[in-house]
Amino acid sequence: MLSSAAASLAALLFSHAALAFDPFVVRDIRIDGVQRTEPGTVFGYLPVKVGEMLTEDKAAAAVRALFATGFFKDVRLEVEGDVLVVYLEERPAIASLVITGTKEFDQETIKRALRDQGLAESRIFDRSVLERAEQELKRQYLSRGKYATRVTSTVTPLERNRVGITLAVEEGESAKIDSIRFVGNKAFTEKQLLDQMRLTTPNWLSWYTKTDQYSREKLSGDLEALRSFYLNRGYLEFSVDSTQVSISPDKEDVTLTVALTEGGVYRVRDVQVRGQLLGRDQEFTSLVSLAPGQTFSGQKLADSQKAITDRLGTLGYAFANVNAVPRIDRDKREVDFEFLVDPGRRVYVRRINVSGNARTRDEVVRREMRQFEDAWYDAEKIRLSRERIGRLGYFTNVRVESRPVADAPDQVDLDVIVDEQPTGAITFGVGVSSAESLILSASLNQQNFLGTGKAFGLSVNTSKINRSFALSYADPYYTPEGISRAFDLYSRNFNAAELDLGDYKWRSSGVGIRYGIPYTEFDRISMGLTYETNTLKLGGNAPQRFKDYVADFGEDSSALLAVLGWQRDSRDSAFAPTKGRFQTATLEVTLPALDMRYARALYNHQWYLPLSKDYTLALNGDIAFGRAFGGKEYPLFKNFYAGGIGSVRGFAQSSLGPRDAIDDVPLGGQTRVVGSAEFIFPLPGTGNDRSFRSFVFLDAGNVFPTGGIDLGDLRYSVGIGLNWASPVGPMKLSFGFPLNKKDEDRSQRIQFQLGTGF
Structure with missing residues (x-):
C-alpha cells in the first residue's frame, strides 16, 4: 500500500511539473496505453469533461482519481493544443492462481479466503494485496496450530499484460501442547481444572480429536468453562487475569499458562x-x-x-x-x-423460513410446526415444533432462531435451520457357501423417500436355503390432519433340509394395511389388518414339533390378523435423544374366519433421563406375550427370541431360551422379557459431537416356552459400546460379557450393526 501511495505521489509531482500550463477549455480527450480497460471506464472515472475549463488543480484531481481505481500503475496527462491526452500504464491482470502443498485445507476454502482479500483470477494484480493474502493464509494455518508454515509466492509475467501467481505452502507439523499450567488456584487442583478444558496434552485419541493443538478459539471456550466451573461453586468474583502462550524455538511445542484469581465463596x-x-x-x-x-x-x-x-x-x-x-x-x-x-413489546410471527433442507421438502418440516405464521409468538410452541422436527429422524440438528422484522417492532420472522443426515440404507451382497451355493441379497430402506417424509423399504434375498421378498410403504401424512397409512407385502421361504435341520420346507406370505391416528402432540393409535398364509411341506425326517403343527393346522394354514397399537414419543430427538420417553404397545389378534387362532401383546418403553449436558441415562423395557385360543396350538413361527444387539448383548443373536433336543437350534418362546440400562456419554476427546456416543450397559432378559416368567432364569450381561453416525451409515458396536452363562447358552462378545447411508 505504501509503494502504491509513493508511486501516486511521484506521478502527481511529475504531472504538476509537466502540466505547467495556462487554464484552457478542453475540446477533446484522447486515451492512450489501455489494452483491457474500456475507454468508457476511464472516462467514467475522469473528473474532466469535454467543454470544461482544465486547471492545474483539476489535472491533479484527475491523476488522483485514476490512480485510486487501482487499475493503473502509471498515469500521465499531457496537453496537445486544446486536446487533453491521458497516458496510462495498466496493472497486469491475474490469469491464474495456483496453490500447492496444502493438506490441512481444501483448495476451494483457501481460494475463497484469498478472494475475500482481493486476490483471485481475473482481478487486477497488486503486490500489496498479494502480501496481505500471504499473511491471511499464514493466519489460517496458525488457527490450526501450525506455527512453522511458510508461504512462498512466485509471480510469472505472461503475454497481454497478465501474470500467473503460484503460492507454494510448506505446512510443517502442527505444534502440540506440551503442558498446561495454572497460577493462583488454591481451592481446586490442577487436575480438576484440566478436566474442565477441551485442550489437552497429547493422549491416545488426540490424533483424531486434535485437542492437543492450540487455537485461540478453543482456549477462549476453555476459559469460559473454567469461569462457569468456579461460578457454579460460589466464586462470584473469579477472574482470569492473563493467559500466556509460549512456543518452543522449533515451533513444535506450546506451553499454556493461565493466571487466575479465585476470590471467595459467596x-x-x-x-x-x-x-x-x-x-x-x-x-x-x-x-x-x-x-x-x-x-x-x-x-x-x-x-x-x-x-x-x-x-x-x-x-x-x-x-x-x-x-x-x-x-x-x-x-x-x-x-x-x-x-x-x-418484557418489551408483545410480538407475533410474520413469516417462517426453512433452510438447510437440500433433500427434504419444506412441507415435511412445516407440517411439524406448532407455531404458525400470523399468530402470537409462543416460545413453548416453538420448542415443541423443534422437538417434533427432531423426532422425524431426518436431521442431526434443528435450530429455530427469531429475527426481528425491520421497521416492525411487533413482528418477528422465525428461521428454522436443519442439518440433514442420511435417512436411508442400501446394501448389496453376493456370496458363495458350500451349503447355499450362490447367495444374492439386496435391501433398500429410505425413511424420507425423495424428501417427502414417506418411508419405503424393499429387500430381496435368494439362496438354496432362504428366499425372501419384502416390500413396505408408509405415508405419515396420508391426510393433512396427520393420519398415516402403510402397506406391507412379504414372502419368505426356508428349506431346512439344506442345513440338516430337518426334512421340511416353509413358506410364509402376507399382505397388510395399517392406519395411524394422532390424538395428542405425543400420542398416536394405529389399527390394521394383515392376511397371511403359511405352507409347511414335510419330508420323512421332519422334526416332531412340525409334525404336531401340521396335525393341528394342516400343511396350508392362513390367518387374518387384526392389529391395534399405541405409541407415545416425547423424546427431544430421534437421532440422539437425551430426554423424554418412547413407548409402544401392540395387540395382534387373529379373527375367527380362518385357521389359526392366537394373540400376541408387545410393550416397549424407552426412557431417557438427562444427568447433565453431556451424560444421559437410558432405560429400556420390553415384554411380549403370545397365546393360542380356540383349542388351537400356538404357531411355531410366531415365537419370540432374545439375545444379541437389541436384547441381551453378549449372547449370540436369538440364541436364548429353550433349544431343540435333536438339532440343538433355538426354539424361542411364547413370552419374552428384556430390560437394559445404558449410561451414555460423549466419546472421550470428541466434545459435544453427537455423531459419537459411547455407553456402558447392563442387560437382562430371556424367553420362556409357554408358562409364566421365571425371574431366576433371566440372563444378565454387562459391557461397553459405541453408536456412530458414520459416513457409510449408522453403526452400533458393543462388547458384551455374560454374567451368568449356562452350558446351553451361546456367547458372542463382539456384536455390531452397520448400514450404508445415502
Missing part, C-alpha cells in the same frame, strides 16, 4: 423480582431457583433468568430482558440479587 442473602411483571409477581418469583441461604451458583442464576424469559416468551414477548443485578457484601461474603424484568 452465599445468597436475598432475592427480589421487580420490573414490569404483568400482574404475575408470584409466578415469576416461583421461577427463581436461586434461594436465600444457598451458596451462589452461576448456573442457577442463569437458569432463573432463562425460566422467566421463557415464560414471557410463551406469552408472546419474544425479546424480553431479565437482568440480575448483584449487591455484594465483601465483608460478610454475601450477595443480594434483584431480577429486573422488562
Whole structure:
C-alpha cells in the first residue's frame, strides 16, 4: 500500500511539473496505453469533461482519481493544443492462481479466503494485496496450530499484460501442547481444572480429536468453562487475569499458562423480582431457583433468568430482558440479587423460513410446526415444533432462531435451520457357501423417500436355503390432519433340509394395511389388518414339533390378523435423544374366519433421563406375550427370541431360551422379557459431537416356552459400546460379557450393526 501511495505521489509531482500550463477549455480527450480497460471506464472515472475549463488543480484531481481505481500503475496527462491526452500504464491482470502443498485445507476454502482479500483470477494484480493474502493464509494455518508454515509466492509475467501467481505452502507439523499450567488456584487442583478444558496434552485419541493443538478459539471456550466451573461453586468474583502462550524455538511445542484469581465463596442473602411483571409477581418469583441461604451458583442464576424469559416468551414477548443485578457484601461474603424484568413489546410471527433442507421438502418440516405464521409468538410452541422436527429422524440438528422484522417492532420472522443426515440404507451382497451355493441379497430402506417424509423399504434375498421378498410403504401424512397409512407385502421361504435341520420346507406370505391416528402432540393409535398364509411341506425326517403343527393346522394354514397399537414419543430427538420417553404397545389378534387362532401383546418403553449436558441415562423395557385360543396350538413361527444387539448383548443373536433336543437350534418362546440400562456419554476427546456416543450397559432378559416368567432364569450381561453416525451409515458396536452363562447358552462378545447411508 505504501509503494502504491509513493508511486501516486511521484506521478502527481511529475504531472504538476509537466502540466505547467495556462487554464484552457478542453475540446477533446484522447486515451492512450489501455489494452483491457474500456475507454468508457476511464472516462467514467475522469473528473474532466469535454467543454470544461482544465486547471492545474483539476489535472491533479484527475491523476488522483485514476490512480485510486487501482487499475493503473502509471498515469500521465499531457496537453496537445486544446486536446487533453491521458497516458496510462495498466496493472497486469491475474490469469491464474495456483496453490500447492496444502493438506490441512481444501483448495476451494483457501481460494475463497484469498478472494475475500482481493486476490483471485481475473482481478487486477497488486503486490500489496498479494502480501496481505500471504499473511491471511499464514493466519489460517496458525488457527490450526501450525506455527512453522511458510508461504512462498512466485509471480510469472505472461503475454497481454497478465501474470500467473503460484503460492507454494510448506505446512510443517502442527505444534502440540506440551503442558498446561495454572497460577493462583488454591481451592481446586490442577487436575480438576484440566478436566474442565477441551485442550489437552497429547493422549491416545488426540490424533483424531486434535485437542492437543492450540487455537485461540478453543482456549477462549476453555476459559469460559473454567469461569462457569468456579461460578457454579460460589466464586462470584473469579477472574482470569492473563493467559500466556509460549512456543518452543522449533515451533513444535506450546506451553499454556493461565493466571487466575479465585476470590471467595459467596452465599445468597436475598432475592427480589421487580420490573414490569404483568400482574404475575408470584409466578415469576416461583421461577427463581436461586434461594436465600444457598451458596451462589452461576448456573442457577442463569437458569432463573432463562425460566422467566421463557415464560414471557410463551406469552408472546419474544425479546424480553431479565437482568440480575448483584449487591455484594465483601465483608460478610454475601450477595443480594434483584431480577429486573422488562418484557418489551408483545410480538407475533410474520413469516417462517426453512433452510438447510437440500433433500427434504419444506412441507415435511412445516407440517411439524406448532407455531404458525400470523399468530402470537409462543416460545413453548416453538420448542415443541423443534422437538417434533427432531423426532422425524431426518436431521442431526434443528435450530429455530427469531429475527426481528425491520421497521416492525411487533413482528418477528422465525428461521428454522436443519442439518440433514442420511435417512436411508442400501446394501448389496453376493456370496458363495458350500451349503447355499450362490447367495444374492439386496435391501433398500429410505425413511424420507425423495424428501417427502414417506418411508419405503424393499429387500430381496435368494439362496438354496432362504428366499425372501419384502416390500413396505408408509405415508405419515396420508391426510393433512396427520393420519398415516402403510402397506406391507412379504414372502419368505426356508428349506431346512439344506442345513440338516430337518426334512421340511416353509413358506410364509402376507399382505397388510395399517392406519395411524394422532390424538395428542405425543400420542398416536394405529389399527390394521394383515392376511397371511403359511405352507409347511414335510419330508420323512421332519422334526416332531412340525409334525404336531401340521396335525393341528394342516400343511396350508392362513390367518387374518387384526392389529391395534399405541405409541407415545416425547423424546427431544430421534437421532440422539437425551430426554423424554418412547413407548409402544401392540395387540395382534387373529379373527375367527380362518385357521389359526392366537394373540400376541408387545410393550416397549424407552426412557431417557438427562444427568447433565453431556451424560444421559437410558432405560429400556420390553415384554411380549403370545397365546393360542380356540383349542388351537400356538404357531411355531410366531415365537419370540432374545439375545444379541437389541436384547441381551453378549449372547449370540436369538440364541436364548429353550433349544431343540435333536438339532440343538433355538426354539424361542411364547413370552419374552428384556430390560437394559445404558449410561451414555460423549466419546472421550470428541466434545459435544453427537455423531459419537459411547455407553456402558447392563442387560437382562430371556424367553420362556409357554408358562409364566421365571425371574431366576433371566440372563444378565454387562459391557461397553459405541453408536456412530458414520459416513457409510449408522453403526452400533458393543462388547458384551455374560454374567451368568449356562452350558446351553451361546456367547458372542463382539456384536455390531452397520448400514450404508445415502
